[in-house]
Amino acid sequence: MVDCVVCVKQTVDVNQLRPNPETLEPEYSKAPAKISDFDLNALEEALRIRERHGGKVYVVCVGSNVQQLLIREALAMGADEAYVVSDPALSSADGLATAGVLASLIKSKIPSWDLILCGEASVDEGAYQTGPRLAEILNIPHVSYVTKLELEEGYVKAWKGMGGSVHVVRAKTPVLVTVGLEINTPRLPSLLMIRAAGKKPLNELKLQDIGVTSLENAVETRRVKAVKVERKKQVIEGEPEEVAQKLVEILLQEGLVKK
């Protein structure tokens, strides 16, 4: 039996996120909310582990204005129980603050666990911080960028993507693992799973319920804005060979290609 905790983050659908034409700041409120993509991979991996080894899958989520519906989606995929800390104070939480709250939540509410699974990063901020920081706070080993995961007695065997190579490592449980899109394809909840999700426990909490009185950020975000890109609208005229030659010169000059 392996009990898994899966950390999920509510993000916006970045494909539908547009900058304000005046301020160039992203208009988060106009984009639909979703669970961060990598977190769904983490959940899928936990569900597969449960199918092979038994145990329970807990979903934990911290953030501001967390939509219950999204957590129900995670339950519909197959998680057994969910804990949500939704608090306005978390709207500007960075990876350190989020990891701190997740650690408090896990320590105070999850009775026992062997494995924590996280997405390697969130699709909105992409800081790659929360998972490793959470492992450090909990004082457990962690393996990041895992593309394949197997469980052995008291250990995990993880295939860790390192860009051009893969490192196969073993880590003693309890352990935290972060995963990306390569590890699996998250399942879609069937109608019966959706119906069953309504009956599963979804525990909504505030920061004080888990003993958190203050948040510590490592990073101060001053401003987020889109980069304005103007087209140069250069038209090259002439014979094909001449045009090709000029095009290559311009591309080299702009640093878009290298010799």
Added chain:
Amino acid sequence: MNFDENEDVILLRRSISEFMKRFTEEYWRRCDENREFPQEYWEAAAQSGLLAITIPEEYGGAGLGMYEAATAMMEVARCGGGLAAGDLLMRTLVFGGVMINRHGTKEAKEKYLPKLASGRAICSFAHTEPNAGVNTFDIQTRAEKRNGGYVVNGQKIWITLAHKADFIVTVVRTTPKEKAKSKTHGISVMIIDTKQEGVKTFKIHGMAMRALTSNTVYFEDAFVPEENVIGEIDRGWTCLTTLFNAERISTSSISLGCGEYVLNKAVDYAKNRIIFGRPIGSNQAIQFPLAEAKAELEVAKLMTLKAAWLFDQGRDCAIEANIAALQAGRAAMKAADRAIQTYGGMGFALDNDIERFYRDIRLFKTAPVPEEMVLNLIATKLLQLPRSF
């Protein structure tokens, strides 16, 4: 009055939206061009439980109602599946799930519903005849009692997917019209298994719904066991009204999904197509008709969901379902027409999918019931005007 949708419905819609990403526009276009049954979609829909929505839990279904069924049909159509994807759900959810479940015998439910819920059986519905059109009371297909069941002879036309169906829910006469005690007396509904010599189908290559295909069906001494009678013999009209109402809600939902699809495409095009130095969507001549189409789709959606809600409460919804079908069909047609106008010449290109939707959307102004007959119903039943026929 509460217009909030419950969480199951919202999750169902989101889940279908993700599910439909597996089936691209190219996929549906290929099915249409080749007049090819969307087998992969059918199997995936069965696996995801979409064919089980209205089938009770004891038969492997989800035990939900027409509201959820309408939501599902709307969403599969809106996500690019169009008429083919929506209609395929209707076959199982309405002709099977609603009809057999509400009016079928215990034996028929046990035999057919689990197969329908799991996608192991395809169901069709045969009503229209060459010499009766929309006048159910003039149908000539007859069933005679013989050998512990019924023997059916006759001809049906425009029967969608009959060539692939495992069974056909069929409207027959069991008492000749001249001997019937009343106008509605003498009509019966039966489940006819197609895997017998007495059932022959011939494809009709039509303008719309090419992926599913309509058929002429001949019944020649087709045998129907007693337990396959839906409702009571000679009193089939009662259960047919259930089917017609659910069918109207379904066609309305599919129309709305198709309408939303073409409208969304038109809006995207209008935002991005630059002529005279600005997006064509900044011209009110382009944007107002699109806004009108949106407004009309939204109004029709309200009536569709109201009809579905009434249906699930077991209340009469004939007027609402018919108004919904009329308005949704018209709103979708307008959206498709404006989409072509917005696209200009590109609207006629097969690769943009607008023309496919345009052809398919046109169907629901004519079938399963022409809008003139819907207007007749509203005029005579709701407005109490004298009948013209």
